[in-house]
Amino acid sequence: MHTQNQPSDSLQDVKDIKRLMERSSRFISLSGLSGVSAGICALAGASIARFGIFRNYYNLYNLRGSFADSDFNTLKIQLLLLAAGVFAAAFLTAFYFTWRKAGSQGIPLWNHTSRRLFWNMVIPLAAGALFILGMLQYDEWKFVAPASLIFYGLALVNASKYTLTDIRYLGYCEIALGILNMQWPGHGLYFWAIGFGFLHIVYGIIMWWKYERHSPVDSQ
Amino acid sequence: MNDIHQSIVNSIMKNPINGLNKVFESRIRLGVMSVLMVNEEINFNDLKQMLEVTDGNLATHLVNLEENGYIKVHKGFIGRKTNTTYAITKSGEKAFSEHITALENMIKGVK
Numbered sequence: 001m002h003t004q005n006q007p008s009d010s011l012q013d014v015k016d017i018k019r020l021m022e023r024s025s026r027f028i029s030l031s032g033l034s035g036v037s038a039g040i041c042a043l044a045g046a047s048i049a050r051f052g053i054f055r056n057y058y059n060l061y062n063l064r065g066s067f068a069d070s071d072f073n074t075l076k077i078q079l080l081l082l083a084a085g086v087f088a089a090a091f092l093t094a095f096y097f098t099w100r101k102a103g104s105q106g107i108p109l110w111n112h113t114s115r116r117l118f119w120n121m122v123i124p125l126a127a128g129a130l131f132i133l134g135m136l137q138y139d140e141w142k143f144v145a146p147a148s149l150i151f152y153g154l155a156l157v158n159a160s161k162y163t164l165t166d167i168r169y170l171g172y173c174e175i176a177l178g179i180l181n182m183q184w185p186g187h188g189l190y191f192w193a194i195g196f197g198f199l200h201i202v203y204g205i206i207m208w209w210k211y212e213r214h215s216p217v218d219s220q
Numbered sequence: 221m222n223d224i225h226q227s228i229v230n231s232i233m234k235n236p237i238n239g240l241n242k243v244f245e246s247r248i249r250l251g252v253m254s255v256l257m258v259n260e261e262i263n264f265n266d267l268k269q270m271l272e273v274t275d276g277n278l279a280t281h282l283v284n285l286e287e288n289g290y291i292k293v294h295k296g297f298i299g300r301k302t303n304t305t306y307a308i309t310k311s312g313e314k315a316f317s318e319h320i321t322a323l324e325n326m327i328k329g330v331k
Contacts, residue, residue: 010323010324010327011327017254020255021254024259024262025258025259112262
């Protein structure tokens, strides 16, 4: 009878069980580099807004001696386009690094774990996006930054049940930052830069250090 | 009579020495149970992808687990395509937990 289980077999069995339980219940391919790249996009976007679009707007003000409605409309459109561009760039670069990591782990990018993660992110994010668009409809700009930080934080806390749990702490920080921003409503851009730029980069580096440092993508 | 029957079943199902469950000696069945322990339900394709096995191979092991009463099968549809999902049963959960305990005991050297 060779089926007698040896301790070494048992160890392998328990390892397999743990690995499968983890791989099948959470999307573990989220790369830290995705956080870093999204953060860089956000910082680049914030600097374009601060030193390009806003500077231009105030220069026009100084030139004319007053704010013109048409200038304000241009400003709004430029900011919205910039926001869309930053979101697209952040999403694509983040996607790329996670796609690479999933490939190296031999895990399909679109399976039941990533699907579950996706929907649990999308629901709070879509609610937040509609809420913010609703505010803009009433010409309420002050709370766009706090609201986006808070909804994004809630989405991350929700998502942490379906991916690496550490992302929960990034979520807490975003929520706290959003609430803090309520007290300094005129400085949304700076809070945005901290929340979507700085925090993403810090989080991404920590995640990379913790999970990916010793498993370089190209070694497999 | 019933007791004798039960003890025969037990001796077939379990390795009498260490309490390991024979059903879970197959790596694929072990894998299926691991996945089902942490997922409410999962469909055939996701399971296949997760365990990296062929259709036929997986199907055979799923039938075996179903016959043992460890998993339940739900045949549904997405549009016109069949979507068969699998879930763990109460007795499956119990049997697998006991199996894990037995494995852990073996590792610790407690027999």
